[in-house]
Amino acid sequence: MLKQTQKRSIETRAKLLRVATEAIAANGHGALRVEEVVKNAGVAKGTFFAHFKDKDALMELIIGAQIDEYLDAAEEPGCAKNVDELVSRMRPLMDFMTRERYIFDVIVRHSGAAVKEELGPIAQTFERTIEIVAGWIAAGDFRKDVSEVLLAEGVQAFAVQAMALHFCAINNQEEMHLRFKSYLDAWLNPALAS
């Protein structure tokens, strides 16, 4: 029996990922070109697609890893106990997601699972976000008449909404977070919202 994947392959894949990550760090996500990646990695174009289904699959990996870093940071300081804390805890992640239109599009495109038990990297971060936020909601000063998971899903829906509206020229960064807060006040503490 052959080894399923040989060392050479693992190295090639790692090199592609490294080169792509560097290019993104230098020029942003939207400017990434497959041809540039393979040239700098010293492999043929076809090799790229032997390792990643398409360009989006690579972006998913990289963006998914970046989101995970932001979630680590958001989780770090313990529970967010109220709406204000929740908003500010989510802020760096939302700023990242809206840094480039291209990033947001990729994220939205991959926020749902493709097949059961086959969550892509970005869909995984969405599940993780639900878990984290649901944990905060369960422990904090929030309404208790609805399950914390449903509430967490709502938080995510409002985050996406606020980010989508952010891409109007009229709406700036600050406005995005204010809008997010208005939603959450009404969603997470309906009794106080009046």
Place this chain on the structure above:
Amino acid sequence: MLKQTQKRSIETRAKLLRVATEAIAANGHGALRVEEVVKNAGVAKGTFFAHFKDKDALMELIIGAQIDEYLDAAEEPGCAKNVDELVSRMRPLMDFMTRERYIFDVIVRHSGAAVKEELGPIAQTFERTIEIVAGWIAAGDFRKDVSEVLLAEGVQAFAVQAMALHFCAINNQEEMHLRFKSYLDAWLNPALAS
């Protein structure tokens, strides 16, 4: 002074739109090819892009018109007085939006305005949806502690969320609408949700 746009141009544009609409009716939105449109319209490729900024701009027009038809139908029977009615009133529109992944992607991409006072066709339908839903909420049996516009925006956020999750193979059409209803129960009638 010259006429700004000549009759010839208007006819060409109309022909392109007609041909594209027919092709979509036959093969779906995602299968539309610019080359096919210009061939069937009997014009050169460049002509297409003289009339539409890009392929997306054409899709925006066509999908925007389709959404408007669904909104007409949703508005027709008067106000939706409770969550169940609201869900079933939105149902045909949401089914259309999720008929093809491609359609949903185009819609999400264009749901926000590009520039103030420059709402694209799809962004306009989103504004119209807010107005319609806000009207229902103001007149119907819904919470009154938050403005109806904020509530309507939330309804839209939940609709998008439910549709995005729909594109998992695990979730079917029915589940999408059930999920939508759960969100709205908690959003529009927090007192009853317990």
Place this chain on the structure above:
DNA sequence: TACAATAATTGACCGTGGTCATAATTATTA
């Protein structure tokens, strides 16, 4: 009607993501 000015159209050309038959490399077996 001739001429100038503007609008509309053309199609060769390009950028870029993605494919696939073939070649090269690596591992297994005899």
Place this chain on the structure above:
DNA sequence: TAATAATTATGACCACGGTCAATTATTGTA
């Protein structure tokens, strides 16, 4: 070590959206 099988890499090629300098059609003016 030679023969064989499986894995990996190659790069010419294609599909398709989009560009633009050049050409043609239309309209206003002398």
